[in-house]
Amino acid sequence: MHFKIFGDVKSGNCLKVKWTADYLGLTYDWIETDVMKKANRTQAFLKINPAAQVPAVQFDDGRVLSQSNALITYFAESQGSNLMPAEAWARAKVNQWLFWEQYSHEPAIAVRRFKRAYLGLADADLDPSLLDKGLAALGQMEDALIGEDFLTGNDFTVADIALVAYTRMAGDGGYDLQSFPAIVQWIGRVEHELGLSPYPGYKHL
């Protein structure tokens, strides 16, 4: 299969899709779609994704799929990759992390990063609940990762790819990753699996 990824390189949701495609050896064209320049609001883009969200993937036969975690799951399943385990319970635990990421992690950690790093807002001007909610999410990840290599245990899955995207950038959002040593070690493992350079801004363990 061959496809175009409409994505914004500033977005962890888009990078997840790129990393998964690269990990699986898929070939694609990356169509940079700058959200701050409203490239997701053009008539041409809205025909591809009426939800005006990146990432969106258009396959060469015209089919379109959106939602980052649906995309990485589809890539893994269509390639028969263990990134999405075949066994029902293992799949369920991966899905639990994927839905939790979009509801309880991204809306705090990614949003606070965007407001600080891209909109240039000062901490005093940010909704304090963003910090509390993000720290609670990081605390849950830390507890889950103590003594484990990956989020669902011994195996590297799309759950790790989905969660690492904004977690490794959490420092940009004003979250102190040094307080979460199991997370920092896990970030290193996931970056190694994906062939990524260590994200700057905090001390790698």
Place this chain on the structure above:
Amino acid sequence: MHFKIFGDVKSGNCLKVKWTADYLGLTYDWIETDVMKKANRTQAFLKINPAAQVPAVQFDDGRVLSQSNALITYFAESQGSNLMPAEAWARAKVNQWLFWEQYSHEPAIAVRRFKRAYLGLADADLDPSLLDKGLAALGQMEDALIGEDFLTGNDFTVADIALVAYTRMAGDGGYDLQSFPAIVQWIGRVEHELGLSPYPGYKHL
């Protein structure tokens, strides 16, 4: 399998899980967990789900799964039900709706309903973006449902169960469902599949 559902009957996220279990003929105990009384913040509940979220399901062997859409997917898959299709692309489109529901629909429509119907807030005291975001979500559903029986086409899936939960209650959140006739007809079809009485408060087509 036998399990306990820890859920709050006021929550569409919890009702999704109940309806899917009922549709599949699963047997379970419902443990009412009233979020407004902070029953999700007790030490006993936090041992079951450290994320302090309902629904959470505890199986008789002690395993726990949370996240409503992970739960309904697991129930369908473990029973070999077509509620989650076997074919990879059909699954991907179901997943697209499930992730979209938790990110772009529930945080507007469910939240506005909760603030109006349970916290008793007046419309003037609500963040106006909640109304705009919810109407945009309903508009996307309407466009997708015109000429279709269900969200992914001819087949009833967990995507329909996930989306109907808060969509049928949208009137409680101040959204006028009469403006979305394809949605209203679809709600009727899904309620019929699930054996639910028509939700009160709007004219059924």
